[in-house]
């Protein structure tokens with residue numbers, strides 16, 4: 001049976017232009033989506049933009065635009081970046097889409113019908129920077145610790161969600177891994193939150209104009225977080241007459257996000273879904289925070305990296321490689337931007353690119369007429385490649401994508417060493433049969449490398465396979481066949497091609 005795989009990134013808040021953090025999570029999601037398509041799953045990969053809230057309205061006003069104009073412009077920056085980075089999302093949802101509005105209203109209606117909502121008044125602190133209600137305890141010197149501004153004191157009528165009614169159940173689901181939360185330290189943090197008092201939260205705001213109106217009370221708009229979270233179901237057609245995708249793909253197989261928004265995804269979202277009698281997400285995975293060259297990314301320091309610049313300088317595949325290979329996925333880490341050139345040259349130009357061009361050149365030089373019959377494989381090499389696939393898959397299934405990439409590049413390293421040891425160039429004319437054996441083994445290793453990097457560097461994988469006249473036939477094959485060691489005849493059509501990654 002074909003498995004479905006529904007994967008999401010958070011929808012990104014349009015108050016900010018896309019930066020490295022957004023690119024990081026989205027590339028990771030893309031790699032996993034491509035991998036799952038590769039192994040034969042039916043994948044739905046969703047990303048999008050979160051466009052409502054007081055903060056967006058303010059930002060638009062500052063630049064003299066209507067909120068919608070402002071959102072259109074910023075949202076387009078995201079879609080164009082995803083094009084540049086070759087992101088293979090199946091859909092892009094915007095919370096200003098009409099289809100989203102319909103579904104979001106339906107969702108909050110369901111919560112009300114389930115008696116999970118009551119009217120109350122909120123008196124307290126609100127940070128527009130976070131779009132979050134804050135408690136005194138959370139402040140540092142009276143200020144929001146993230147935005148270093150004093151939160152607004154607000155007093156308004158709100159509708160509240162009865163979190164107390166569902167929190168216990170959510171906690172149980174997390175404890176039993178029915179909602180699997182990873183990495184482990186984030187899971188512990190989330191479980192820790194249940195030990196403190198979790199307060200019922202507002203699902204609407206008064207006096208905020210830019211938002212989706214609460215269907216039974218138009219003096220209120222749906223709180224931006226509730227609005228945003230519901231994108232995961234509205235994009236699938238929830239609440240509309242065309243909900244085939246919702247029936248097929250819900251619940252999410254994997255919600256990916258930065259760890260700063262874990263509480264909303266791991267507690268509030270499942271609680272609301274339970275109230276609406278919908279299935280809860282199966283798996284929530286939070287990636288860590290990162291610094292750039294050892295410092296927090298900030299405009300004042302001037303170390304903000306625009307992913308578009310990386311694509312311009314290194315190309316789409318190499319930008320993906322550089323962004324995702326910096327540190328273990330799921331942990332905090334440092335992006336060594338000052339070492340991008342060095343990493344590019346070492347891994348891509350000298351590592352993979354050089355391997356492919358050397359093997360191509362030598363194969364073209366080989367006098368094939370002197371080599372009889374089929375070439376035998378080297379058993380040790382076969383074992384090495386088979387093991388590499390095992391590790392690669394295991395890491396992919398555990399979402400340790402950087403480890404899968406490392407495994408692949410260990411094969412690149414091996415192949416380059418194999419050339420140095422066997423010295424095929426010394427065998428020309430002396431022992432052509434042995435020379436053919438070495439080169440055919442190398443081409444077969446390269447074929448495996450190409451398929452392993454396919455989810456990571458899709459253009460490069462296709463280029464390599466095309467160069468060895470394998471793409472047309474192989475891209476139609478099933479995954480199980482592709483990863484098997486293949487013994488081929490010596491009539492392989494190998495084309496000379498341009499360097500995959502010219503040195504910088």
Ligand SMILES: [Zn+2]
Nearest residue numbers: 127130144147
């Ligand atoms: Zn804040």
